[in-house]
Amino acid sequence: MHISFDHVSYIYQPNSPFEHRALEDLTFSIESGSFVAVIGHTGSGKSTLIQHLNGLLQPTEGVIHIGDYTLKAGEKNKHLRELREKVGVVFQYPEHQLFEETVAKDIAFGPQNFGVDQKEIDRRINEAVKATKLPEALLDRSPFDLSGGQMRRVAISGVLAMEPKVLVLDEPTAGLDPSGQKQIMDMFYDLHKEKELTTVLVTHSMEDALSYADYILIMNHGKLYREGTPLELFQQEDVLEAVQLDVPEVIAFLTKAKKEYGINLEYKGQSLAELAKELAHQLRGGSDHE
Amino acid sequence: MSSSMIIGQYIPADSVIHRLDPRSKIAIIFFYVVIVFFANSAMSYGVLALFAVGSAFLSQVPFRYILKGLKPVWFLILFTFLLHLFVTREGDVAFSIFGWDVYKEGLVQGGAISLRFFLLILVTSLLTLTTTPIEITDAIEELLGPLKKVKFPVHELALMMSISLRFIPTLMQETEKISKAQASRGVDFRTGAFKDRVKAVVPLLVPLFVSAFKRAEELAMAMEARGYQGGEGRTKLRELQITKIDVYLYIVFVLLVMALFMTRN
Numbered sequence: 001m002h003i004s005f006d007h008v009s010y011i012y013q014p015n016s017p018f019e020h021r022a023l024e025d026l027t028f029s030i031e032s033g034s035f036v037a038v039i040g041h042t043g044s045g046k047s048t049l050i051q052h053l054n055g056l057l058q059p060t061e062g063v064i065h066i067g068d069y070t071l072k073a074g075e076k077n078k079h080l081r082e083l084r085e086k087v088g089v090v091f092q093y094p095e096h097q098l099f100e101e102t103v104a105k106d107i108a109f110g111p112q113n114f115g116v117d118q119k120e121i122d123r124r125i126n127e128a129v130k131a132t133k134l135p136e137a138l139l140d141r142s143p144f145d146l147s148g149g150q151m152r153r154v155a156i157s158g159v160l161a162m163e164p165k166v167l168v169l170d171e172p173t174a175g176l177d178p179s180g181q182k183q184i185m186d187m188f189y190d191l192h193k194e195k196e197l198t199t200v201l202v203t204h205s206m207e208d209a210l211s212y213a214d215y216i217l218i219m220n221h222g223k224l225y226r227e228g229t230p231l232e233l234f235q236q237e238d239v240l241e242a243v244q245l246d247v248p249e250v251i252a253f254l255t256k257a258k259k260e261y262g263i264n265l266e267y268k269g270q271s272l273a274e275l276a277k278e279l280a281h282q283l284r285g286g287s288d289h290e
Numbered sequence: 291m292s293s294s295m296i297i298g299q300y301i302p303a304d305s306v307i308h309r310l311d312p313r314s315k316i317a318i319i320f321f322y323v324v325i326v327f328f329a330n331s332a333m334s335y336g337v338l339a340l341f342a343v344g345s346a347f348l349s350q351v352p353f354r355y356i357l358k359g360l361k362p363v364w365f366l367i368l369f370t371f372l373l374h375l376f377v378t379r380e381g382d383v384a385f386s387i388f389g390w391d392v393y394k395e396g397l398v399q400g401g402a403i404s405l406r407f408f409l410l411i412l413v414t415s416l417l418t419l420t421t422t423p424i425e426i427t428d429a430i431e432e433l434l435g436p437l438k439k440v441k442f443p444v445h446e447l448a449l450m451m452s453i454s455l456r457f458i459p460t461l462m463q464e465t466e467k468i469s470k471a472q473a474s475r476g477v478d479f480r481t482g483a484f485k486d487r488v489k490a491v492v493p494l495l496v497p498l499f500v501s502a503f504k505r506a507e508e509l510a511m512a513m514e515a516r517g518y519q520g521g522e523g524r525t526k527l528r529e530l531q532i533t534k535i536d537v538y539l540y541i542v543f544v545l546l547v548m549a550l551f552m553t554r555n
Contacts, residue, residue: 110476
């Protein structure tokens, strides 16, 4: 689904001493089927932004279009339920939302609320569990008996079982071990490709933004600071530094290789080790047409 | 950064009233509540009102917050007023509505009682508006200090109070977070039949309890790890201190009491 923000502002607790402008005059659009990363410093408005995507928050000013749905300041949308079925949100630490007696029941909770029939729910549970690599033996266990990583997978399965068209991920891998982080991110990426989802990822990891996103929005103090493709943005070190963001290691490596040795390496999603090998190869005097 | 940021109804500012020692505030309010009942003439009420309104003015709290604090009791004030108005049968008839005589005495009594109510609530809400919950608990611990002699667990009580106050915003944030997560999974907390709405509370309460218990355990562990072993010999980071402003407050209050007794009938 195509998503567009048109001059959207959001103010927490207007007309009180605690008034806080969380979003200011945001205008951007997200193409259907794209993988967009939203990055920015803590308190830059990322989380507020994504809560607008399924109507949890209503813009104080401006208009949002999500597919055929419209969220307009001061106007109540009567189709929020439908919108929420189509836009699945995985919040930070989603395992905190678990409550059912068994894993299966918890995964079924979302689809049940949206009126999916039991047969279809069973199919979806199986599919979601397969995607998140949860052992099927756990389905009848209590979610509170599981390890942290498994609980996270259960919660994610619960959102996947809604079969959303738009997947919104708010730091879905925070607090997981590195291999778990990669597994989960790869899983989201595969789903994104396979089901042609529109994915919005909020992340603090520049590495994830670089490797998965095709477009990046940088937020700063509630405003859209920059937008562009990962390669475009990450090569402007000073622009990132101004908002306390780091350049991903690989990009820093490329920039440095150019500066120190005058060698232009092309980034095609290589890992740091692969890039180092390429650089060494070129430094030894080797080139591609040798 | 959400509505849950408001702790109690404290409004931060740097006014004279904010800077007063919380013990002074609590003690003065206690005595004020007592002396309000001694007023019996228009002048004496005037003196009391002057003190309350003056403090409200000095506190720099916007007027609408004070009014907001009064909201839940407007009805009570109005009710007492009307009750006195219609039930008192003394003095001359002032006027009559629908054949029911309203006496002058009733008007006066009703007005006086409502005014008393108003003043009491104004002064006490001023306390919570200008004092952080932590200051209030500290002050209560100090003021109840003498009870330690009779083995009353003053410190534990104060600790419990401050821990629960500390976790109100946290739990509210947690509630908001979980309710948003569940709303995203299609729970509707706002509409639907009563039965459905009660059911919708379960996915909210279960995770909330789970995290509250987990938090309590972690807190206990963290406290022990840092050597907490009750109030014995424990010092304070911020000692409460009686300053010049407090002394001024006492002087003003003594003057108020004198003025009150001079203006009584």
